[in-house]
Amino acid sequence: MPRPRKPTSLHILSGTADHNPARMRERAAEPIDDRPLGPPPESMRPDQRAAWLEIERLAPWLAYADRIAVEVTAVLLARFRVDPGTMPPALLTRLETLLGRLGLTPSDRSRVRAQSPSASANRFVRNGIRPS
Secondary structure, three states, X not given: OOOOOOOHHHHHHXXXXXXXXXXXXXXXXXXXXXXXXXXXXXXXXXXXXXXXXXXXXXXXXXXXXXXXXXXXXXXXXXXXXXXXHHOOHHHHHHHHHHHHHOOOXXXXXXXXXXXXXXXXXXXXXXXXXXXX
C-alpha cells in the first residue's frame, strides 16, 4: 500500500515545499483555508467538547476545513477515555490513524515544522505559492 499523500500545509510548515518547487506547482490550485478551527459543534457532549478543545490546543495548525476530522477524532477520544478496555479494536485503530493524520502522534508530529505566521505578509508566499 502506498504512503498517504502528505498535505500541502505540512510541506509548507516543514520546509519541504522550498526543496521541491515542482511539487508546489502541481498543487497551486489546491484550496487554502486560513480560517481557524473554531469552537466545537454545539451538538457535542461535554466530554467530546473537552476532547475537541484539547486537540485544538495540541495542534494549532489545524484549520476550519479540518473540523469534520477533528470532530470524529474528538468523539473517539472521548469514548476511549471513558473506558479504554471496552473500545473495539477497529475504533481504537481508527483513533490512532486519525491522530496521526492530524499530526498528533510522536512520529507524525516530528514532520510538522511551525513557522511564524508573520514569516511573510503575502498570504500566497506564506502558503507556498511563489510568483513565477
